[in-house]
Amino acid sequence: MLTTLGFGIQTASVLAIAAVGFTVQFGVTNVLNLAYGDVMTASAFAAYALSGVGVGGWWSLLIGGLFGALFSLALNHFLYTPFIRRGASLFVMIIVTISVGLITQNLLQAIWGSNFFSLHLSPGATIHPLGMVFTVSQLYIVLVAVACLLAFHGLLSTTKLGKAMRATAADPELARNSGIDTRRITSLAWMLSGFLCGLAGVALTLEIGSFDAGTGGALLVPIIAAAVLGGVGHPYGAMLGALVIGIATEFAATIISPTYKDAVAFAVLIVMLLVRPQGLLAEIATTKAVAA
């Protein structure tokens, strides 16, 4: 029971980073980036490539994050923004992002082949906090996730940039009229969410041990489930959603079968959409966004 909870926390911590990045990206930039999972994979491959020249271990997380930030920024600058300027509709933008995902995933496949890769990190001793089982490195990943999310919370709630980002997410028109440079904020949001995306990609590969060109894309189901559960665009909701989905899928894996993790995440998503489509924390988040 507690062992499963431990697995759930590990899954949830990686998922939380990914889901917060996804939800902030959509919330602030208004682009539903379905290439998100594939940017995660690309970041993991970037970290893998650099680990081959000796910059590995814990540095991989940072490298993955930086690559994710740059890649997302470039996608926005060279592809998404030009399309939006041309007046591409919401539909067209979604198709554009899914094209990008498909291209990214298959380019990685073409370059690296259909092999599995892994980033090496010595697992360290096994410890048993409160009856759960963690290796030291797994615990560090959870701590990195928590630290990241806390830092992100600090950024959103205390800094001027965070305030501007929340304003842009809530009402871009009004934000622009209040003197916020929404284009700069949007670029920063791409960088920031891209950083979380890349970090999550590397953390994911460290957690599950090995990865191939489809690994990040395969995480899209729980990411979307977590983001919708929390109410798309609401970072705190996404954290809560990730915790629920992470623990629920791990318990399902233990009780039913690990192969049904996605199906369980999907079931939670569907129930949520039927019962409360605005997401768990929608009201709280909206009042906060208005009041802060």
Next chain:
Amino acid sequence: MSAAWQFYIATVLIYLAVDVTACLGLNLQYGYTGILNFAYIAFVAIGGYTYAVLTLGPQPRGSFQRYFFGASLPFPLPILAGAAAGGLLSAVLGAIALRRLRSDYQAMVFLVVSLVATSVVTNAVGLFNGAAGLSVIPKPLGSALNLSLLDYQWFYVGLTAAFAGLTYLVVHRITGSPLGRSLRAVRDAEHAAAALGKNVAGLRMTSFIVGGVIAGLSGALLVGSITAWSPSAWLYQETFVFFTALIVGGTANNAGAILGAILVPVVFLEAVRFLPQFGPPGLTEALQWVAIGTISLIFLWFWPRGVLPERRRVITLPGLPATARPDGSVAESPAAGTAP
């Protein structure tokens, strides 16, 4: 012409008819109604599986493949049942996704549905034999007709062409009618359509279910020809081939959907067969997907309306200025009298 070439050409024509059918269905959903159904291939898949289990007969003891139910219904019931299964799945999924969600959420949910459907069918082996899939599926009238392999292939070309033609008539009838106009209204200005008393949810649902029936039909016809069906044949990317076909051919234009089906799944994907194999296994396929994604991006950038764009419908009334359309452009000429 040698028999092998004839057989190949017949096979390509079968694929063409099946792809045309599928593209017409997706065009009704996406082009005319604005539903981003990224799970379209799942509706094709359920049609294929339904056809398979209704022709394979009850599972024999010790069979090499496992599946549930199992019957051997006479032609054309399995094909019609495949179409009905597509419609049924649309009704269920539409009731959840279409009625309550914003269109961007819908797109997300449909993508997730496609991913999860693959994962469930792969893992629940008792359903449709898991990742290995079903094989030795009987062909429609295969034993009754007693034709040679080649003659049967030509018969099947006729059968699929007939179904594709029927689909075209049905879709053309819908899109050319007041119902089609209402669907376009829902797509372009949902609130205005609702304000004029149109039942937006009902209209979306209608288009979604008709599209699902067509998808199921195309799946049944496809599986009847290739006699095997497994999850690797309907990964979520396959939906994207149809979307690319519509983007290239022209959305919201039935002729465009047909042209797209010729250009993208048939010409483009078949042409690759004639390239020499190079690189490690899987490389050509990966590059093919890269190319599909790139083609759709290029068309969306340079020719967003496709090769055969949607017909411009301009309604001008005497005494009124030319009206702005939802895409932001303004009517150039007062082409009065073209309106219904």
